[in-house]
Amino acid sequence: MSAGARRALVMPARALLRQWRAALLLATLIGIWELYVDLGGADPLILPAPHAVAASMYDDRGLLWSNFLVTAEEVLLGILVAAVTALALATAMHFFVTIRRAVYPLLIASQTIPIPMLAPVLVLWLGFGILPKLIVIALVSFFSIVITTLAGFASVDPELLKLVRTFDMSRRRAFFSIELPTALPGVFTGAKIAVIVAVIGAVFAEQAGSNSGLGYVFTQALPQLLTARAFAAVVILSLFAIALFCALTLAERLTVPWAHSTGTELGETDR
């Protein structure tokens, strides 16, 4: 176990070192961007140069940090709500065909609701507090978890369920000791997708009505032509999403190591 845990911790570190290609590409793109703005390709008030964004990140660090904490709290709590709702719903849909048939169309419909339309309604209804943000974040991010968890449940070998019936295993125990562990890698896949859209959801929710958060900073900065600050907020949101994604990858390695015993690297498929 300890060897496995150590390997689970060391491998992502190695995988990160192996991300030099990503670093190289990123540096090239930033370089092109910088040159384009510096050579007068765009008005710095509309498209700030990377060095201006970096400067804003430093100059506005107090503002960005305090608002980041607000958004981070919303996103983390929102994902928690999404995960709990999604697992409960997927389990209910897995056990009861009636629920599955009844809920599935609504589930898909829920994802077609334009968030810029829904978010202001929620703000009018529930106020400027955290509740409407949690609802928006949970709404945009629970779907992927439900779908991948259901797929995980469906991937349980029916022969295995027949086998344990001959051992007189109860339905309840079969769920907890067979179906749930089998679905766990799927839950993680869904959660990884969920954290990315959760960050977008948080920005929409904050734009609709709030007095703090990176989405609020973004919304306030643009009309004042503080575009570098707006870009800085976006960069921080991106870094946050990447960090959440990596944290989930690590948690997945520690929780479901059997799904990775073939040596698949972070973000890479088998070669």
Added chain:
Amino acid sequence: MIETPLQASRALGADRAGHSEQAAAPVEIDRVSRTFRRGRRPAVQALADVSLRAGAGEIVAVVGPSGCGKSTLLELICGLQRPDTGTVRCAPAALMPQRDLLLPWASALDNAALALRAAGVGRDRSRQLARPWLERFGLAEFERARPAELSGGMRQRVSFLRSLLAGKPVLALDEPFASLDAITRAEMQGWLDHALTAEPRTVVLVTHDVEEAVLLGDRVVVLSGRPGRVVACIEVALARPRRRADPTVVALRERVLSSLGVGG
């Protein structure tokens, strides 16, 4: 000559049957038919008028071509299906599937103990109970290994042990070695013969492999192609362990093959 536990148990079974005509055998299948209907597709008859009996401690091998309803037969024995006509009277039976179906996240020990956990035995206690069996079956050093770290033969041994520890009087083995290479399969056949000698059970062994049927079975029941009907029932009254080069074994194998309509 010293009697092995298996022979003793068989003698006991025969004895019991002798004393009382009513004493039911662990497996009694009487004129069973089973047809599957799926939507608008034509009905498929898997079994037609099949009868089969296995006395206590007997190993009955069932051979037949693909699609002769062998798996259906085992599911009837395990109570996973009911016959359309005829009767199935069986003592509780545990299945051993063709693919090992071990839980990839669990150690060999925990996989072997799955049936104990199913019966509500606690984790520690079930490990305690399963451990000596892993030792007996030559898997002691692999008790912590996950299935991915085990060879095909070892996985089948863990799978067999898991079904054995269900503690049911009947074992229904569904082509247990079909997925193994020829050398490992030969080893595992010897191993299973030995294991069942040490730990006798009433066994219904379904197989494609005619030689396996003759090497392991006390009786070989030959089924026809779909729908499965019993076309022959051949007694194999040979001492164990049997050798595949033994002329009697070879002759019996030819008999089974010819009743399948092959070779000759």
